[in-house]
Amino acid sequence: MKFLKKDQATHFLKGGGEMGDIIRNKDWSETSVGNPSQWPSSLRVLLNTLLNSKFPMFLFWGDDWICFYNDAYRPSLGKDGKHPYILGEPAVVAWPEIWPTIKPLLDKVYHKGESTWSEDQLIPIYRNGKIDDAYWTFSYSPAFGVSGLVEGVFVALAETTSKVQYLKKLEQSEEQLSNALDAADMGAWDLDPQKGTLTTNKKAQQWFGLTPGLNEDLEDVFEKIIEEDQEKVRQTVANTLANSSDGNYDVVYRIRKADEDDIRTIRALGRAWFKEDGQPYRFNGIVQDITAQHNIDKERHKLISLIDSSNQFIALADPDQQLQFANAAAVNMLGWKNIKQRKLIDFVYEKDRTKAEHLLAVLPEKGFFSTEIRFVDEVNKKPFWLKWNMVVVKDPQNGEILGYGTVSTNIEEQRAREAQLELALDRIVEQERKFRNLVKQAPVGIAIFKGEDFLVELANTTALAIVKKEERQVLGVPFFDILPDTKETLMPMLNEVLLTGKSSRGTNFPIAVEKRGKRETRYFNFIFYPVKDEDELVTGVMCVATEVTESVLLSNKLKESAKQFRNLVIQSPIPMTILRGPEFVIEMANDIMIDEIWRKDKEEVIGKKLLEIFPGLVEQKYPDLLNRIITNGESLTVKESHAKIEGNDGTREFYLDYDYAPLRELDGTVSGIMVTVNDVTDKVLSRKKLEEFSKELERQVYERTELLNKTNLQLRDSIRELEQTNEELQSFAYISSHDLQEPLRKIQMFTSRIKERSGAKFTDRDDQDFSRIIIAATRMRTLIEDLLAFSKTSTSLGDLRMMPIADVLDEVKEELSDKIQEANVSVVTGELCEIKMIPFQVQQLLINLLENSIKFAKPDVDPEIHISSEKVAGKNVSEILLDPKKTYCQITFSDNGIGFEAKYGERIFQVFQRLHGRHQFEGTGIGLAIVKKIVQNHNGGITAESEPGKGATFRIYLPVEGA
Template identity: 25%
Template sequence: MLNQPPSAWPFLPQGGEMGALTRAFDWARSPVGPPEQWPQSLRTTVSMILASRFPTFLWWGPELIQFYNDAYRPSLGGEGGKHPAALGRPGVQTWPETWPIIKPLIDQVLRGEESTWSEDQLIPMERNGHLEDVYWTFSYSPVRDDQDQIAGVLVICQETTQQVVRQRELTLSEQWFRHVFEQAPVGVALFSGPHYVITLANQRVLAYWDRPSDQVVDKPLFEALPETRGQGLESLLQGVYQTGNRFVAKEMPITLTRQGQSALTYTDFVCEPVRDREQAITGILVVCTEVTEQVQQRHVIATANEELAIFNEELMASYEAMAAANGQLREVNGQLNRSNESLQQFAYVASHDLQEPLRKIQAFGALLQDQYSSQLGEAADYVQRMQVAAARLSRLTHDLLSFSRISTQQDSQELTPLNKVIDLVLTDLELQIGEAQADIEVNLLPSVLGDARQLGQLFQNLLSNALKFRCSATRPLITIRSTRIASTTLPGRVKPVRVAKFYYRIDVTDNGIGFDQDYAERIFQVFQRLHGKSSAYGGTGIGLAICEKVAANHGGAITATSQPGQGATFSVYLPI
């Protein structure tokens, strides 16, 4: 068959493009001669190439003469490109732009080394009038002549340029999707399969779960977040799988574990089915937005509105009674004015008239002790007791005056730096601190809206207590630090006077003798002392009551935490 001219080869179509190919080349002028002179191995290989529908190429002989089939022609750029001139020519003449890349591969096979295979290899080609980036998946294999010597290289190849470009586009699309996914202003997660394996989760949903990525991604939902089981999520997700419809849940209560503690949250969920090409549901895309703060605020407002409605009803119901009681109210107001005048007179007496006799009693007692001690005999003990009682009465009168003044609202309200207030208190207590050899550590404290004088009294009483109730065997250490906390995290026993979203908690902590926690509420009452009058710890039992009044005047609260022998912490809560 190959002894006949190419136009007569039965495996070549006669006429048309392939007929033009065989007639366009003068095989007699080729270095390999006309087909009837080819070795049997070349004839067999060319027959195989021409009969194959897979793109196939052959380099033969020392000149590396080229043969290829019709399936390879589209990669040559068609008529006007390298085809049909590439047929029967040495490769170096046809592929100057790619020869430095493919020649080493050809040489490797010709040397008898291993066949070469590559996938999606970039080999630029000149076609369609310019140099193009072309990608190939190919194998280079040896072809032996009739003497069983390697005489050529057979290349079975497939151009994969379009696939590579599409894959790059898919990769870019996936990168863009992930970028959008991560930048989404809401929490987004993808659950796959019947066990709801968390395939994807952006940073917002990880923050909502309070979990790092490696603890939840690629894990079933109820293994990664076991606390969510039995709270309604199962029904929500099962509904999507069973109906194929989007499910929406508004303000769904979900208890999560955050920072090691259970936290009730309210969340809006949108659950969208994810389908494959056959429209089968393979997963669920969940979009979630936490609305806990909004729900809590609405509950507060609703509660306030209910209370206001009840109050209005009661107000309307008592309107007539109030109108009838106006006369009595005027009389009561008169009595109150007279009472206030009496209180003012009492304050004057307590601050002047009562203090003056006390000072004389103390002065005369001191005179008796200094000048007549030798003549007093047994009466000296009575004079000493009189002096102690007078001094205690003087302190009590002074503390009562302070408590009376502090029981009203602040004298002034201005932004007050607490560090400056503490500095002034430490200056006033410099002598006591030195005598006790105490260490005082003050962290950076905030500025609050309030009365600097009253705040000074509060911290002076707390520091005085810490110095007074110190352990004799331990050097006193007092620390003052501040923390910003949300109203939702306030301890249940803390009831601030004014409601706010956030509070400053200022902790005054000592390493003193401490006290039993059962007395934590009692110590803020007037005249309440945990130690008897004759104990080594003096005082009138009014100092901590003043602290409680100052905290209340500033819209806050104060609590105490302690154990005997383990020091005490007084926490002052002030609204922001």
């Protein structure tokens, strides 16, 4: 480009800023318009107007449409673009990239003299070193010369790129609003009152089972509601749309879940909008699924009653403090019929108005206040106190005051969130910037991440508080630069949302944050929701997060406390159990309760109903007693309660001390009973025996004198009878040892001789018969010897001597050594006492027990016998009755034989009692009877325990100091 000297510029080009200076200094001689001094007056006038205008203008002059433009147009050309070289250039040279677009416009104006108008037209432009998509609103007008002919095209224009981009962002914001509602688990609806058609978002369509993309008829939607609630909803809608209505809409109803049998409880919030003539032109709002928030038994009426009876006071005013909204509780407290023409100051009691006026006056500057003040009920003219909280609602973009809000009761966090979301809904329908403001003030953390680097595009106040950052520190910053510790866990989830377009949730997620200068772990529930553009492409992710640290920590503490409590119960040496619910389900019980009191297997009782496991308790006092504790919630102690409990070993009677303690939930309701038991059966029975003994003793003393003489006479007769019995026993012993055994020996001797002499003459049948004779004679001889031994145990065979049991056992093992070796018996001995005994009888006792164990050994299993002893006090032995003043040697004799059923524990000690056939096991059934007789001779006792296949255990109690 060539430039002339400044003094060559002509006077009509004076001024005009930068472009005027450039035009004046440009060498125009090489252009089709020539030097400025030769330009026609029409061009001069147009250029003077163009250069001195503050509005962007452009001029195409001449047949080749030479380009002129002013300073106001200059910024649209950008940097490193077409400026200034297109000045004086033909249009086709200056604008090759858009020539197909503007050429028809130039032709229309230049050749036909017709003006054009285009609004928000996309016309790309080369600037800033590249082609930019730019939007323009412009008009092409004919520029007439002095001859009256069109000599150029005059362009007045404005670049609207920012406006168009803003409108697109506004559309995206509306979609983000929809996503926010979805993330908050809300449905949205918009009713055309004139047409009766309803538009809904995806969440509402899902809940009501509506067809996506269709406008539903209102009556069809009513049919989705449970029949019992339809009339109520219709009436509420009609009242809201009535001319006399304040426009607010709030109703709770039930619908049946789509494709399910369950009922969903819905709360619908909204507002009707009216024309000046009172006719509704729009009715929109949200629906919330409140099923999980309320007890299904209370349902709609209890929820409404709870809201109406609360002390909530919620209201919203515009910047002039004119009321725009007040909830039902607020209106009722104030005694108003509606809020029309009402201001914030109208709440306040007359005597507190000076204070209120001052607070409201400084509220725009301070931003909020909280104070105790009196409002007035207009119906009864009485004041009442409230904690009045006021806050200024501002536009986050320019700080403009949008209104004032009040939430003047202490309400649950969830209610506060609903109130703020309801406020957000009212503002969202007005404009997108109010939505962002309400998002920033929401009590849940909300943030939007853009692109694969998850750059933070938006973060509300709660989200900033979570990460302890200011807004300027996070906007445009990758999310994982802010919280790097979460990258490993959250990056896959965010990538999955970008990839699939499906939301993802997290619960009780730990995040390390700075708090008071220290890093500590906080817990959050969150949802990642895809953010889509107008083409349904996922461009980012919205995160909605709620801190649940306190509930997580409390839950952990409760779990730990419950664990410690269960361990305390399980490890307690005292019988304990926990019963749950009105049916007294056994939740847990320790081993001592199960094994010693109930005498059941654990699987039989845990998780079962107490009265079904122990039906015998139903007829006793326990059902009424337990019901009383569940109902009244009072602890109870019962001493020496008589109980009949049927266990696996039969029914046993107990005397028990009970401590009943009610178990309460967090709301104070009684959900169970902890039962602690102390078995005092022995104490009670001993006391009763003592009482009976005392009474019997008194009676016997009374009768003793009368019976004494009679007893002496009977005693003399008894002595004579005993002497005679002893003589008979001695005679029996002699006969047994001589007269009875001698014929048996001869039978055995002569049958053996006959068999030897006959030899081969015996047939097989003869041989079998002679063998049976010998076996029968041998069995008879063994029986006589056992009877003789049994009779001898009835009398003492010598004086008592202090002697170690181990010495006697050594003699017995020596005597039975052949049998022990033949059967491969293992005899294991432990500590053995030294006692006063009749050695021969104790030796006989051990022989019979050893032979018994060898006889009843398992086939193909080597017998193993364990013998040990310890000293015990007679008073501590409960199985049998012993002298409580004496000390006994408890001899424990156990084997690994075939055993026997527990019910035969007494029968085996009786004479001639056998548990098996004589062909299966040899013997006469007298051996254990002899053992018991020997124990009785020593004034001791014996017990037997066994199970089939598990061997037998005998416990013999012999006095240490003798009988």
